Amino acid sequence: MGFVGLADTPEHSAVADSCLAQGWSCTTRHASGRPWIVRTSRSRAPEQLVSAGSRRILAVGAVHAHDGAGVLERGLGQARTASDLVALRRHLSGDFHLFISTEDGTVQAGSISRTRRLCSTRLRGTGAVVFSDSASLLAELGGLPVDEQLVPVWALASYPPHPVDDLPLWRGVDAVPPGSFAALDRDGTLRLTSYWSPPAPEIGDADQAADLVRTALSRAVEARSASFASVSADLSGGLDSTSLAFMLDRHTATFETFHSLSDDSLNDDARWAAVAAARLPGAEHHVFPYDESPTWYTMVDDRSYSRDTPDPMARTHGKSLYLHTRVDVAAPHARLNGTGGDELFSMDVLAMHDYLTTDRGAAKKPFEAFVYERHDVPRTVRRRMAKDPDRDVSFEDWFARLGAATVSERRPWSLGWESTPRLAPWITDDARARVTDLFEGRGRSLGDLAPLSPRKPQHEIMKLVRIGGDVTRRMTALSAGHGVWVESPFLDEAVVEAALLAKPSVHIRTGTYKPLLGAAMRGILPPALAQRSSKGGYNRELYRGLEQNRQALLELFGPDSRAVARGIVDRASVVDALSGLPATVSTFMDLDVAIGLELWLRDVERPRYPSLQKELAR
Secondary structure (H helix, E strand, O other), X not given: OOEEEOOOOHHHHHHHHHHHOXXXXXXXXXXXXXXXXXXXXXXXXXXXXXXXXXXXXXEEEEEEEOOOHHHHHHHHHHOOOHHHHHHHHHHEEEEEEEEEEEOOEEEEEOOOOOOOOOEEEEOOOOOOEEEEOOHHHHHHHHOOOEOOOOHHHHHEOOOOOOOHHHXXXXXXXXXXXOXXXXXXXXXXXXXXXXXXXXXXXXXXOHHHHHHHHXXXXXHHHHHHHHHOOEEEEEOOOOHHHHHHHHHHHOOOOOOEEEEEOOOOOOOOHHHHHHHHHHOOOOOEEEEEOHHHOOOOOOOOOOOOOOOOOOOOOHHHHHHHHHHHHOOOOOOOEEEEOOOOHHHHHOOOHHHXXXXXXXXXXXXXXXXXXXXXXXXXXXXXXXXXXHHOOOOOOOHHHHHHOHHHHOOOOOOOOOOOOOOOOOEOOOEOHHHHHHHHHHHOOOOOOOOOOOOOOOOHHHHHHHHHHHHHHHHHHHHHHHHHHHOEEEEOHHHOHHHHHHHHHEOHHHHOOOOOOOHHHHHHOOXXXXXXXXXXXXXXXXHHHHHHHHHHHHHHHHHHOOOOOHHHHOOOEOHHHHHHHHHOOOOOHHHHHHHHHHHHHHHHHXXXXXXXXXXXXXXXXX
């Protein structure tokens, strides 16, 4: 984690010299010998490099050339355009940054899920465009200021809406949109081009859809076992992580699994994890008692974590770092988790409404079961949906309403493009006004307000996939310094695409939990495990973690609170919430956002590379 991608020019070589003077390392060079990828640490992700004459293609991350390196080499030599070059990724499985160096310039891309994010900036003075997986790193390179209007958006108790969530929090740093590549010509011209968009659901045959998912998921897991020195899997007991563990069992002779016990006796995850472990005799299983690991809300003084955005899951840092580094493993090590499984295979309100409107007869019974599970009445819900003000609005019109919508809770059964953003109750009036101004078009330009897909269900799934990518990327930043990469195979491009191609009728079946994933794992996952439909709850751990760490959290919002000083957080309100016993889980969500924001504001005021600017100015 933490690299700078450079073009093959003297100006970029000078940037490399400044970085190397900081103790960074150059791991890969252009054919000319000039530095290409410069890293902030010796902790390296796996990579695959293929050359054809002076052309080079480099994939950094979990990557496996399932069609062989020879296919890549021939394609690299024959490609005529940047799009031809980026299309070579189809011969690679996994999740990775893609870099290509040719006689015409460089081409680079991140992943569609944002697990491998890519940002750029044009340095003042030389005008050199540089790329990185870290917006904050580029901000330090360029001496760029925080965008104060964007900061309060991360006070939303729900995630910032698209496209705001993809905007770097520093002026002068730009994100390469997921699904797009950046081509940098020799003369410094930078062009962004889309290479991927969510497909429309067109496969109605359940067996065909399952075959696509099975192949994609198998290759995704194989990419981890082929790339990393060692591999392990979280074994929570849920269908997603258990599926990955059994898929991993097909691709590697030795691996480890990890299960962290819950504090809640009603949580049945441990029982299901034990059943799964018994069916995986070749794996080494580790079970961590609840009281042996830090509780949630245990903060860590570890500056290696990602500071590209505030982290609304900062309460998990202490526990996650402990669990990811508890067992000695050969580095680089991949730790597989099930992030993305819910997003791709559990259908929500928008998907159910889409099914109901496109195939009312087939959807009737699944819709009724879906509504009853949520303790409502089908006839009443249909009437609400028919009258929902967001039912037929465009994405642009929906976004324009958000400035006013942030003051209220989300409507049940809403048909908006995303969950309506809700500002936490402790936000100040000034911060609320800044958020409203942004949503209503005053201040920073948001560019073209286009959805991630013209279909609402596909848009929402891709938004959730990107959030999952953010979670994975942050966890990796926290543990990569210890040689551990957190990997989420469900978020790979091929897996996401396979899931999106399936029609609602394949995803939704009465009485069946995640039917498409279950069908894809048939013959791999024991039937007894595939039948689980419950999901363990962790509310008790929220309360216990808050109780044990309350004093430290109160001190976080004491007299030196940065969020209070910046006029974003009302101290009395957040202290009151921390001092009491939260009545609902939503109160914890409000607190999580406040904690993540405060920690981020404290961190960004301290440069990680304080002498870098002096080196660049020489």
